[in-house]
Amino acid sequence: MIQRIQTVFLIMVALMTNVLPFFLNLWSDANGNEIFAQGEVFVSIVFYVSGALALYAVFLFKNRKNQFVVNRLNMILNLFLLGFFVYRSLNLSGETLVSEKGIGMLIPVFSIVFLVLANRAIKKDEDLVKSVDRLR
Numbered sequence: 001m002i003q004r005i006q007t008v009f010l011i012m013v014a015l016m017t018n019v020l021p022f023f024l025n026l027w028s029d030a031n032g033n034e035i036f037a038q039g040e041v042f043v044s045i046v047f048y049v050s051g052a053l054a055l056y057a058v059f060l061f062k063n064r065k066n067q068f069v070v071n072r073l074n075m076i077l078n079l080f081l082l083g084f085f086v087y088r089s090l091n092l093s094g095e096t097l098v099s100e101k102g103i104g105m106l107i108p109v110f111s112i113v114f115l116v117l118a119n120r121a122i123k124k125d126e127d128l129v130k131s132v133d134r135l136r
């Protein structure tokens with residue numbers, strides 16, 4: 001259902017994880033070559049899976065509990081990706097040609113924030129339905 005705010009958050013996560021990694025560089029190597037998600041198979045697969053989970057959660061609007069669980073799994077996946085980026089950034093060489101970290105490394109952080117916001121809205125909807133059920 002498009003009119004719900006969690007659907008907007010989930011679509012934003014899907015767009016961020018499926019589009020932005022291929023336009024924003026993840027890091028630059030010592031030679032100044034920018035590395036995008038296309039060059040890293042593992043990273044691009046994880047981004048695609050995260051986007052697919054977000055889109056799948058959009059269509060679970062009738063079952064809010066499963067939607068909540070799928071969002072949690074997506075958050076865990078993004079945490080693993082963030083951990084990989086932190087590991088990778090700590091292992092990038094730091095010589096005088098300075099290897100730089102790119103803005104694309106922040107995509108999992110923004111995805112996690114939007115997933116948390118979506119889960120809050122889902123929880124609010126679930127609480128509203130439970131309160132209406134009590135009145136019957």
